Amino acid sequence: MKEYSKKIDAAVQFIKHQADFSAKAGIILGTGLGSLVDEMEVFASIPYEDIPYFPVSTVESHKGELVFGDLAGCKVVVMKGRFHYYEGYTMKEVTFPVRVMKRLGIELLCVSNAAGGLNPAHSIGDIMLIEDHIDLFPENPLRGENLDAFGLRFPDMSEPYELRLLQQASQIAQGLGIKFRKGVYAGVQGPNLETKAEYRYLRTIGADAVGMSTVPEVIVARHMELPVFAMSAITDLCVPGKVKKISIQEVLAAAAIAEPKMIAVIKGLLARF
Structure with a gap:
């Protein structure tokens, strides 16, 4: 675990050398x-591949850079x-960047994701404020020797x-006339989508949406007592009766409907913060 801490230190020192910038919130x-990012006044941008020990995004729609600026x-960050x-x-x-952002000084973590809607009340393009989650990943980011310093x-x-x-985000969305829901997010490992039987199971155990991210980052953030706000784009x-085959292009199109609403809520939260 000392080796892991050294990797965090190396990444933090590299970033500070590239961008001498004190961020209050991580997104x-x-x-x-x-x-x-288009709404930001950008101060600096660092490709993940340049940062020591940082993973590199392999997903088509994830550009892979750390952006510093004002929002x-x-x-x-x-x-x-x-x-x-x-x-x-x-x-x-997966959670290495959350540790790094904490060491860079953030006091709030905002997380967004694209998710499948399990609640019958959901429509494509809705946003869901996450109230709680169900961890169905086969591995926990805190497994192993504890990082006592964190x-x-x-x-x-x-x-x-x-x-x-959550309360502030609800007020902001209502004030802007943005339709939203609150619910429970189930985190699964993927990358395949679920079967119809699995969707029924997830709904039975209390999930309103399902996705392949977020939960690990939130666990690590809470390990460091970092406040978290998270949203899903349905x-x-x-x-x-509504399950059908879906392509990544359809996912991106649906996310584009939700995106302006999510950005407005996050900007409202940050303005208050």
């Missing part, structure tokens, strides 16, 4: 949700592209998503 952008009056367990990375590699061995997960931020429907 992880999910599939098809990269346009938020809604708040200094932010944005992951334009994230990492997934299904890409072959370990959970420690957090406790057994972090509490009774409120993984900050209630205060890109396909996973309820009986």
Whole structure:
């Protein structure tokens, strides 16, 4: 674990040398949700491949760069592209950037993702504010020797998503006339989509949406007592009678419908922060 800590230190020192910038919030952008960067006053951008020990995005729609700048009056560091367990990375590699961003000084983590809608009330292009999650990944990012400098061995997960931020986001969305829902996100390893029986199972155990990310990053953030706000863009429907084959192009098109709403909510949160 000392070796892992040294890798975090090396990445942090490299980034500080490239971008002497003190970010208050970190943002992880999910599939098809990269346009938020266009709303920023960008100070610096670093390709993942240049950062020591940083994984490299292999997903088509994830560009793969760390962007520093100002958004809604708040200094932010944005992951334009994230990492997934299904890409072959370990959970420690998937969550490595969250550790790095914490060491860079962030005090808030905002996470977005594209997800399948399990709740019959969902429509394509909806946004869902995540209230809680169900971890169905086969590996935990905290498994192994604990990083005592970052957090406790057994972090509490009774409120993984900050209630205060959820309330503020709800107020912001309502004030802007944005339709939204709240719900539970189920995290699965992928990369295949689920069977109809699996969709029924996920709904039965209490999930409103399902995706292949977010949960590992949130676990690590909470290990470091970093407040988290997260949202899902509902890109396909996973309820009986509405399940159909879907392409990545359709996912991206649906994410594009949700994206302006997600950006507006995040900007509103950051302005308050």
